[in-house]
Amino acid sequence: MRLLVVEDDRDLNRQLVKALGQAGYAVDSAFDGEEAQFLGETEPYDAVILDLGLPKLDGVSVLEAWRLAGRKMPVLVLTARDGWSDKVKSFDAGADDYVTKPFHIEEILARLRALVRRATGHASSDLVCGPIRVDTRAGRVLVHNEPIRLTSHEYRLMSYLMHHIGRIISRTELVEHLYDQDFDRDSNTIEVFVGRLRKKLGVDVIKTIRGLGYLIEPPPSS
Amino acid sequence: MKKSYFPFSRISIGVRLVVVAMLSSLIILVGAAFVLSEIYRRAAERAFDERLHVYIQSVAANIASKNTANAFDPYGLGDPRFTLPLSGWYWQIRIEGSAPQNIFSSLSLFGGRLPRLEDLHVPSHDGSSREGYIIGPDERRLRLVERALELPDGARYLVQIAGNADEIEQTIQNFKTALWTAFALLACVLGVTTIFQTRFGLLPLSRLSNQISSIRRGLSDRVEGEFPDDIAPVAGELNLLIESNRDILERARTQVGNLAHALKTPLSVILNEATGQETPLADKVREQADIMRDQVNWHLERARAAARAGAIGVTTDIEPALAGLQRTFLKIYSERALSIELNCSPDLKFRGEKRDFDDMIGNLVDNAAKWARHQINIDALGIPVIDGRNFLEVIVSDDGPGLPSEKRKDVMRRGQRLDETVPGSGLGLAIVADLASLYGGSLTLEDSEQGGLRAVLRLPSL
Secondary structure, X not given: OEEEEEOOOHHHHHHHHHHHHHOOOEEEEEOOHHHHHHHHXXXXXXXXXXXXXXXXXXHHHHHHHHHHOOOOOOEEEEEOOOOHXXXXXXXXXXXXXXXXXXXXXXXHHHHHHHHHXXXXXXXXXXXXXXXXXXXXXXXXEEEOOEEEOOOHHHHHHHHHHHHOOOOOEOHHHHHHHXXXXXXXXXXXXXXXXXXXXXXHHOOOOEEEEOOOEEEEOOOOOO | OOOOOOOOOOOOHHHHHHHHHHHHHHHHHHHHHHHHHHHHHHHHHHHHHHHHHHHHHHHHHHHHHHOXXXXXXXXXXXXXXXXXXXXXXXXXXXXXXXXXOEEEEOHHHOOOOOOOOOOOOOOOOOOOEEEEEEEOOOOOEEEEEEEEEEOOOOOEEEEEEEEEOHHHHHHHHHHHHHHHHHHHHHHHHHHHHHHHHHHHHHHHHHHHHHHHHHHHOOOOOOXXXXXXXXXXXXXXXXXXXXXXXXHHHHHHHHHHHHHHHHXXXXXXXXXXXXXXXXXXXXXXXXXXXXXXXXXXXXXXXXXXXHHHHOOOOOOEEHHHHHHHHHHHHHHHOHHHOOEEEEEEOOOOEEOOOHHHHHHHXXXXXXXXXXXXXXXXXXXXXXXXXXXXXXXXXXXXXXXXXXXXXXXXXXXXXOOOOOOOOOOOOOOHHHHHHHHHHHOOOEEEEEEOOOOOEEEEEEEEEO
């Protein structure tokens, strides 16, 4: 899952990027409205954390510009202005959730999980497919109820595939959603990751569809 | 307001002007009528006396030429009224000094006698003639003129002529009737002009007062139009006052907003820096940062509310505001299958800022949403006038567990969080109650029909 954090306060931006990275997200950051608008319109983010009080272009305008351009990613608005008028304005501009400063980072993580889950059509924070369960709250993967040790990149890959169960995911899409923009992207590394992941899971759930990409098929029962 | 002990202080300027103008013109008119009547009475008497003196002159001339009263021709005056018995017109000649007294008199006197004015102590203005009223032999009021004559031979006469005083009274009466009729008409005309003049004169003032009241009701935001030179400065000052009031509020609000932003971002940084560390210092920082957050929220909310509630002439259409909040809540609670039903009477206007309305309703619905099982109802309606002021009510009810009546007072007090497991600062309802009372409204909590809580928010409306 790849996120964009838009926050003009450098300390807060750094803290958010760090905490979200630890929680298993690939994170890009922007420090002003114009940069945010550009990144949001060109990069395929799975969710955005958007501060409203931004230099150059305010958050609500950025959000409206994204929605006008047809960008549908879930947006979590972050602001010091906690009046209900501001909330109504943000939601009408296309926000999906709203957190007022000061906040606990856990609250942001929980809201983000819910947003991503809702956007991909899942009802529970546990993503299950046969013997495999991804606990998005704890950031763990279990096979037959046994937790397995994954690197953060492997977890990100697993979580992305499980969020999009039943859909063929191309290699390019994986690269776009698993790495932040500063990462040296090479789609060949994806193959290496998928291979390692298959070995660690020990169950054959990730199918390769030649020429198209990868697929986790939903179990026939569900 | 300071109580005035001056009993007329509440009487309108228009009534004052009209009453004072009418009273003074009434006094002047009545006074003038009396003075004119008196002058006319004197003139009428003098004219009458002159007529009588003409008769005296002719009698005197007669006596002087004949040099004897005996030779006096009683019919020489040539007026038949002196011969008709008790006609009210009489003459009488006394020959003074002779005893017994020789008295000649007109036939009309019918043997009666006219008294001497000198005996009645009527003063004389030239020493020989006197004028005055007497009661005649026929019980009628008479005007009597007498003159003492002394011929060169030493014979002295007193010549008296009396005329019917009713004739004088009649002319005076006619004059008075005409005078009072004319003055009554004049008073009416003056009254009408006074009222018209007052109305016309006070027109700009009543226009100004209408404008002020429409500003207060939020129908306009400044005093418009031209005013006469004497009150144009008042209108100008009023506009400046309204503008500066608005400016001050705007500045206060911006500063409060800036302060909020400036404080909350560093607070977030401190909180996050302490997160994930299990040292006593980190715990203390987290705990204190949380307290600071609540304090900052509370005081900013208060400052913001105080800055806003003084705004003059601001109104909010509540239907679109409620619809916006409904959209927002449906989005926030999209996962909970919560039904939020909105019933709003059309064209209701809250007399206050939209931000405050949003905050009050937002907090109420937010609180209801925390407890509701499936259903929240928002009803907005106008209510009958209370003490001459219009109010509207917004009722937010839910189907949650409700709140026992003994706890209802507590939630409206600051810092009460009834259930720590439900997120929220716990200030919600206290802020609503606070804001409502700043606007002269109120918040009451009751049982709802669905078993939950029913919050009735009463606010001033247009």
